[in-house]
Amino acid sequence: MKELSSSDLVINPDGSIYHLNIRPEDLAHTIITVGDPDRVAVVSKYFDLIELKKGKREFKTHTGYIGNKRISVISTGIGTDNIDIVMNELDALVNINFNTRTIKPNPISLDIIRIGTSGAIQPDVEMGTILASTHGIGLDALMHYYTLNLNNEEQLIHDDLQTYFSDLNGINPYISKASEDLLASIGKNMAQGITVTAPGFYAPQGRLVRAENVHKNWIEKLNSFRSNDLRITNLEMETAGIYALAKVLGHKALSVNAILASRVKLEFSKQPDVIVEKAIKQVLERLS
Numbered sequence: 001m002k003e004l005s006s007s008d009l010v011i012n013p014d015g016s017i018y019h020l021n022i023r024p025e026d027l028a029h030t031i032i033t034v035g036d037p038d039r040v041a042v043v044s045k046y047f048d049l050i051e052l053k054k055g056k057r058e059f060k061t062h063t064g065y066i067g068n069k070r071i072s073v074i075s076t077g078i079g080t081d082n083i084d085i086v087m088n089e090l091d092a093l094v095n096i097n098f099n100t101r102t103i104k105p106n107p108i109s110l111d112i113i114r115i116g117t118s119g120a121i122q123p124d125v126e127m128g129t130i131l132a133s134t135h136g137i138g139l140d141a142l143m144h145y146y147t148l149n150l151n152n153e154e155q156l157i158h159d160d161l162q163t164y165f166s167d168l169n170g171i172n173p174y175i176s177k178a179s180e181d182l183l184a185s186i187g188k189n190m191a192q193g194i195t196v197t198a199p200g201f202y203a204p205q206g207r208l209v210r211a212e213n214v215h216k217n218w219i220e221k222l223n224s225f226r227s228n229d230l231r232i233t234n235l236e237m238e239t240a241g242i243y244a245l246a247k248v249l250g251h252k253a254l255s256v257n258a259i260l261a262s263r264v265k266l267e268f269s270k271q272p273d274v275i276v277e278k279a280i281k282q283v284l285e286r287l288s
Contacts, residue, residue, distance in 0.1 A: 193233025
């Protein structure tokens, strides 16, 4: 097998992967990702045992157990540029032999569950809702650098997106679907919908502060999209990248969104931590 170069796969002197700063044995095969490094401890406080705590830059990892279930919770920071790092390094930890720098012959599939915050763009999706993303639509450029093969359903939605946004310069969305297994188990009885992943928090999500926005009435444009009976329900900054790279690398992924804002009603929750805690508890109960 071809040996991966030291510039393609960067391994620290202690045998840990470059950015995440953890070794293969530090990682559970069930992983919760959160954006905020401080939220890692908010999740791991529910563990019966924490066996490892490591951190570097915005990437913090706690690995432990709930009963007999081994779980790692990892912070990604904000945006799909960080998701590119996290997803590739998680995959490397389980599917590359660090001693020989070669790809293992029998790949491992990880279960990756994002618990993140999001804003609703449909008036019937209330603040406080815990929503599982059936699909992620990426408005960023990450997956224009990878080969992403679509199934028939994804291709249909992608074609509808291309037609719908054809009048807007600079909009070239990609799409990927959630793991059906995780959607059925972790996402069972949750509100569901398509999540748009934006490449920023302000103008890319239709916020107008001081700078002028190119795309006027952006929220209305997004919430009017339909592909058969599917609609876009919410906006955030990581889901599509997680779904697409999980598909490329052979992992299962689900994004669970704590809805903190109504972009249609121009409201933001006065108790965001309570909603996030609700999402965390639901996911952990279903994992354990």
